[in-house]
Amino acid sequence: MQTFLQLYWTLLLPVALGFVGVYLLLPRPGRSLPLLGALAGGAALLAAGFFVVRLPASIPESILFYAFAGVALLGGGMMITQKNPVHAALSFALVVLATCGLFLLQGAPFLFAATIIVYAGAIVVTFLFVIMLAQQAGLSDADQRSREPFLASLAGFVLMGALLCVLHKNFNTGELDRLLDEVEKVAQAKTAQEVKNLLGDPDLMPFGEKSLNLVTQLSAHFPETEKRLVENLEDAWGKMDVALLTERCKKVIDAGRRLRLATGILTPGQTRAGREREDGKKDAQLPLSPYSGVPANAKIIPTDDGKIPERLAARNVAALGRSLFTDHLVAVELAGVLLLVATIGAIAIAGRRAEGLR
């Protein structure tokens, strides 16, 4: 328990603050402390931004990410705590716009536009409903009371904490990135003195303890087959061979970046069953079609200058369309049928049956 708390307190602190905030803000008829709840909610957002995300605040992408993610979560919190359903619908519009921003950041311009159009339409319809139905008699039981606010927010935030911990454990690459940055600094060192400044002097170390903290930390991230790469680093440092060290550092950085991109990618056995090649054999490496992009389990090959190729360009609207109508044609047809059925169903449910009886 203690080690768990030590490992994940940065995640659990914002979750706990969020729990207090949402619990206090959920509508209830008796005494409530909205100011305290708002303070706790705001503190939760700030703590999440500070402890969990920890991005460099200067790169435009991270600024935009902070803005959109913050607005999305703030809007989500406001939506579930507003007493007035009109305000809740407005907050939901805020959530949708912010998630559209996140889509755009991740190279999905078509989804950005489609979500705005579809949800803007849906929101307008919802608005009409809200104004038509809810505002006739003013605030009611439904708006001024919550069902089991404590248990509901406890359940929600326990789920959130569990999800956050699991995601952090499986997809956190921050530690590896920090170590790779250190290796990169060593790779840029030109003289033996610079290397000594960065890593320490091997001659000053007591015999038998010529191991590098950096290397032990790094090799924990590498699989058994690639640990040798990292241990070679120590060897070169022991000999104080700067040229060799630089070369081996570059190898470690390449391997580290591949490893970083491979985080969270399923093994071939777990991905789709594989498509049949022309000779009739199944091959999990084969992409659905050339339009769908790289298959999930394809090897990541850095270009000659050591950069990881851009994985999904923002100009993918045409590719998405082709992929939809080649790889997912049946699903598209089914979605169309579903829409038709939903339309008919909505008309059938909402139709005034009483009038037909008269």
Added chain:
Amino acid sequence: MTPVYLEHYLLVGAALFALGMIGFLARRNLIIMFLSAEMMLQGVAVNLVAFSRYRGNLGGQALTLFILTVAACEAAVALALILMLYRRRKSLDVSLWQELREPDQEPIVDEEPLPKRPEEEPSPRLTPAGRTPSPPTAVPQGARGDHTQEQETSHV
């Protein structure tokens, strides 16, 4: 190196999903419950698009489009249902439908009264001035109009 990592988008998606779940469990207004369900879908969509970006594969984006379709269908059917439920009970409170609960469940009783809202001042009324107009007679409109016009001209 990408400055924003996959993990961060996944965290945002998970948080949106959990917030939506709280809204769905705690709120009693049908429309807000519906919006909370939509917010859970948004959390899933953020997750899918993040994986799509991370793997350089359009599968996630295609799946998000299908989520969008399902969300649109859900909106259509849910709003029709809400409309029907509202017609039956004249309220959006989901607790009014608690006779549908399991037989061994206790009913929810609201013990705390709602706070009394200050009574609104009645809007000011003007005292009617002049003669009360007499109700129209049952004469056909065209004929009556001609008739009164004739009367008025004869008076002058």
